[in-house]
Amino acid sequence: MSDERKEQEDGRRAGERAHRPVRADAKRNLDGLLQAAMAVFASSGVDAPVREIAEKAGVGIGTVYRHFPERSDLVVAVFRREIDACADAAPILAAEHAPGEALARWMQRFVDFIAAKRGLAAALHSGNPAFDPLPAYFQQRLQPALRSLLDAAAAAGEVRTDIAAEDLLNAAASLSMHAYAQGSEHARRMVSLLVDGLRYGAVQR
Amino acid sequence: MSDERKEQEDGRRAGERAHRPVRADAKRNLDGLLQAAMAVFASSGVDAPVREIAEKAGVGIGTVYRHFPERSDLVVAVFRREIDACADAAPILAAEHAPGEALARWMQRFVDFIAAKRGLAAALHSGNPAFDPLPAYFQQRLQPALRSLLDAAAAAGEVRTDIAAEDLLNAAASLSMHAYAQGSEHARRMVSLLVDGLRYGAVQR
DNA sequence: ACATAAGCGGAACCACATTCCGTTTATATA
DNA sequence: TATATAAACGGAATGTGGTTCCGCTTATGT
Numbered sequence: 001m002s003d004e005r006k007e008q009e010d011g012r013r014a015g016e017r018a019h020r021p022v023r024a025d026a027k028r029n030l031d032g033l034l035q036a037a038m039a040v041f042a043s044s045g046v047d048a049p050v051r052e053i054a055e056k057a058g059v060g061i062g063t064v065y066r067h068f069p070e071r072s073d074l075v076v077a078v079f080r081r082e083i084d085a086c087a088d089a090a091p092i093l094a095a096e097h098a099p100g101e102a103l104a105r106w107m108q109r110f111v112d113f114i115a116a117k118r119g120l121a122a123a124l125h126s127g128n129p130a131f132d133p134l135p136a137y138f139q140q141r142l143q144p145a146l147r148s149l150l151d152a153a154a155a156a157g158e159v160r161t162d163i164a165a166e167d168l169l170n171a172a173a174s175l176s177m178h179a180y181a182q183g184s185e186h187a188r189r190m191v192s193l194l195v196d197g198l199r200y201g202a203v204q205r
Numbered sequence: 206m207s208d209e210r211k212e213q214e215d216g217r218r219a220g221e222r223a224h225r226p227v228r229a230d231a232k233r234n235l236d237g238l239l240q241a242a243m244a245v246f247a248s249s250g251v252d253a254p255v256r257e258i259a260e261k262a263g264v265g266i267g268t269v270y271r272h273f274p275e276r277s278d279l280v281v282a283v284f285r286r287e288i289d290a291c292a293d294a295a296p297i298l299a300a301e302h303a304p305g306e307a308l309a310r311w312m313q314r315f316v317d318f319i320a321a322k323r324g325l326a327a328a329l330h331s332g333n334p335a336f337d338p339l340p341a342y343f344q345q346r347l348q349p350a351l352r353s354l355l356d357a358a359a360a361a362g363e364v365r366t367d368i369a370a371e372d373l374l375n376a377a378a379s380l381s382m383h384a385y386a387q388g389s390e391h392a393r394r395m396v397s398l399l400v401d402g403l404r405y406g407a408v409q410r
Numbered sequence: 411a412c413a414t415a416a417g418c419g420g421a422a423c424c425a426c427a428t429t430c431c432g433t434t435t436a437t438a439t440a
Numbered sequence: 441t442a443t444a445t446a447a448a449c450g451g452a453a454t455g456t457g458g459t460t461c462c463g464c465t466t467a468t469g470t
Contacts, residue, residue: 023416023467045332049457060419118332125326127250228436228447254426265450
């Protein structure tokens with residue numbers, strides 16, 4: 001868009017002189033920060049002070065703000081990371097279990113993910129524009145993950161075929177979010193019921 | 206956690222001696238504060254600074270905290286007040302319209318109430334224990350209001366009888382809360398659809 | 411080994427909730 | 441009407457947490 005120069009962008013500046021890719025300590029700190037934030041958010045909620053996270057990660061506050069210009073950026077990064085982890089669990093489960101079982105296990109994994117994130121619902125409803133892109137990312141990342149499991153289970157004749165991944169995902173998300181109020185056990189059971197419903201209508205062949 | 210020692214809002218203790226009932230200016234300030242808070246929350250969201258509310262009400266900050274020991278108490282008071290207003294609208298609408306029409310209008314009134322409160326969903330999901338009693342108050346106040354309208358419409362044969370007020374209320378609330386994201390028009394339409402559904406199955410007699 | 415810019419740390423600053431306390435004032439009573 | 445008094449008031453002070461700033465440190469290419 002803005003470069004009208006040569007195509008010499010093999011990773012860094014070409015016209016200058018040397019390329020400064022990414023300093024090793026910077027990458028190390030960023031990883032530690034994300035890990036610390038994940039732990040702190042899980043134990044103290046998403047409203048935990050930035051200072052606490054910096055301390056846990058063993059870095060100064062300035063370093064936090066260098067990597068994440070504002071608090072919400074850190075929160076978003078952690079959520080994206082956890083969404084990714086949940087999505088990535090799909091192919092792994094698919095490789096380890098029969099299609100129907102893989103689907104069922106992934107759904108439980110999903111419930112745990114949502115139910116554990118007390119802060120997610122609050123963040124999404126907070127009105128802070130910084131969180132606006134999260135729902136789209138959520139769908140975009142998790143829908144294909146679930147779809148692959150669902151399709152595989154359907155192809156194996158283990159579940160019915162008239163439920164879309166999108167609808168199943170949203171239903172499970174709604175159940176899980178509303179369920180934090182009455183404990184994740186309730187959500188687990190309701191989602192389990194959904195999956196059993198899928199199995200019940202399977203076309204044996 | 207923390208101790209609970211909420212006082213009754215009424216303030217009129219007839220059993221005591223009438224010597225120090227409630228100072229007139231205190232009551233005036235409290236009313237003004239609630240009114241100012243309602244206006245500020247509506248225009249700036251529930252995260253608006255307490256100072257802004259105090260200023261708008263024309264009182265000092267100390268006065269705000271005299272009436273509402275902490276921020277969340279003010280928020281809760283405003284929500285309770287608006288829940289009350291919504292509930293009180295039921296008998297009024299019932300007196301002015303035919304049963305089915307009164308029901309339909311109240312449901313729209315309800316949608317407007319929920320949809321306008323961006324902050325409500327966020328508050329309820331915030332994890333702050335101060336908001337815990339709100340859901341119960343919500344049900345306790347709004348369910349009877351809706352039930353009376355629903356029963357009247359059912360008695361007049363204008364709507365079917367197999368839907369509980371509780372379920373209708375929760376369905377409308379869910380639709381309205383999720384809908385603020387895509388404009389209240391969507392919620393209005395979905396709830397209208399619900400009401401039409403009620404009418405469709407009416408037993409003509 | 412040296413130059414240099416990326417990165418770092420944390421003091422400083424700002425915004426907001428909440429507390430504290432001296433001053434004002436509504437109300438009962440003489 | 442004047443006086444006493446406790447309720448109520450206002451706002452400066454305090455505490456906490458987000459964000460900015462900038463001089464110092466250090467990884468990295470030559």
